[in-house]
Amino acid sequence: MLQETELIERAKGGSIGAFTRLVEAYRERLFRFLLTRCQSHADAEDALQETFVNAYRYLYSYRAEWRFSTWIYRIAIRNASSQRSPEVREAPELADESNGPLEACIGEQSRRNIWLAAKRVLNEDTYAAMWLRYVEDMSINDIAVALERTESWAKVNLLRGRKALAAEITRVDAAHPEDIACG
Amino acid sequence: MDSFEERLKRDAAAVRADVSPELESRLQASLEGVAAAKPRARSNRPAWFWLASSLTGTAAALTVIALLNQEEPAAPPASIAAQPLLSVPNLNVRPAVLGPLEDELDKLKSDLEKAERVVRDDVETLLGEVPR
Numbered sequence: 001m002l003q004e005t006e007l008i009e010r011a012k013g014g015s016i017g018a019f020t021r022l023v024e025a026y027r028e029r030l031f032r033f034l035l036t037r038c039q040s041h042a043d044a045e046d047a048l049q050e051t052f053v054n055a056y057r058y059l060y061s062y063r064a065e066w067r068f069s070t071w072i073y074r075i076a077i078r079n080a081s082s083q084r085s086p087e088v089r090e091a092p093e094l095a096d097e098s099n100g101p102l103e104a105c106i107g108e109q110s111r112r113n114i115w116l117a118a119k120r121v122l123n124e125d126t127y128a129a130m131w132l133r134y135v136e137d138m139s140i141n142d143i144a145v146a147l148e149r150t151e152s153w154a155k156v157n158l159l160r161g162r163k164a165l166a167a168e169i170t171r172v173d174a175a176h177p178e179d180i181a182c183g
Numbered sequence: 184m185d186s187f188e189e190r191l192k193r194d195a196a197a198v199r200a201d202v203s204p205e206l207e208s209r210l211q212a213s214l215e216g217v218a219a220a221k222p223r224a225r226s227n228r229p230a231w232f233w234l235a236s237s238l239t240g241t242a243a244a245l246t247v248i249a250l251l252n253q254e255e256p257a258a259p260p261a262s263i264a265a266q267p268l269l270s271v272p273n274l275n276v277r278p279a280v281l282g283p284l285e286d287e288l289d290k291l292k293s294d295l296e297k298a299e300r301v302v303r304d305d306v307e308t309l310l311g312e313v314p315r
Contacts, residue, residue, distance in 0.1 A: 134192060
């Protein structure tokens with residue numbers, strides 16, 4: 001099996017087959033993340049498509065010293081932001097929380113999913129930082145690069161996000177003890 | 184990894200993110216329809232080449248400036264030099280307005296001398312001779 005760096009080099013050389021292998025490796029991870037960022041399932045699909053198209057188009061600018069996942073997540077985050085209309089960005093409280101793509105993908109049986117709580121209590125960038133850290137196992141430096149922030153910002157907001165999320169989980173567990181029993 | 188981090192990871196994995204066959208074919212079609220952008224043509228010349236060319240350019244510019252500053256200022260054409268820049272008025276010409284005023288001044292001086300003489304005579308008559 002070809003290594004990621006070799007696939008990237010081949011894709012840089014014009015091999016769409018090599019790039020398709022990269023797409024296959026990243027599409028579900030990115031799609032899962034985009035579902036949590038976008039306002040609808042369709043927006044997440046559009047953002048995923050734009051991410052791969054832009055990545056392929058500008059692959060020449062990718063440098064081997066970067067982690068490919070960081071680079072492509074950075075593109076995805078930009079595309080997710082651009083998918084959202086200005087009205088939604090200015091008035092997020094108008095979004096129907098129960099009908100978002102994340103809620104639809106989690107399903108009824110997992111309504112205590114911690115990422116639903118995260119979406120309630122964290123702002124977008126802190127949420128993304130938490131996702132990149134705890135789901136993608138990115139380093140602080142990679143998170144800062146992906147979110148176009150400083151390392152200090154990433155450290156502080158990861159800490160704050162974690163505290164806020166822990167407090168929210170405690171609050172929810174206290175309010176609905178029957179859910180804990182059900183698992 | 185503590186339980187909180189484990190839960191974050193586990194719950195993220197619970198988010199269904201299946202890529203449908205439609206989306207998969209859409210992705211493939213969009214990739215086939217786009218051409219990878221080419222990087223701007225970059226020269227493979229070494230860094231010293233650019234340094235040397237910059238220094239050469241700077242030296243050439245300085246030489247041209249020095250040569251231009253060494254040249255004598257160009258003399259103006261003779262026909263232009265011969266022409267006076269401004270027509271100087273003839274200051275010896277007595278303006279018409281000054282004539283009557285000067286005549287009047289002469290008359291006043293004469294009247295003053297006459298008055299002075301009269302006063303002197305009166306004083307001499309009264310007090311004796313007054314030294315001039």
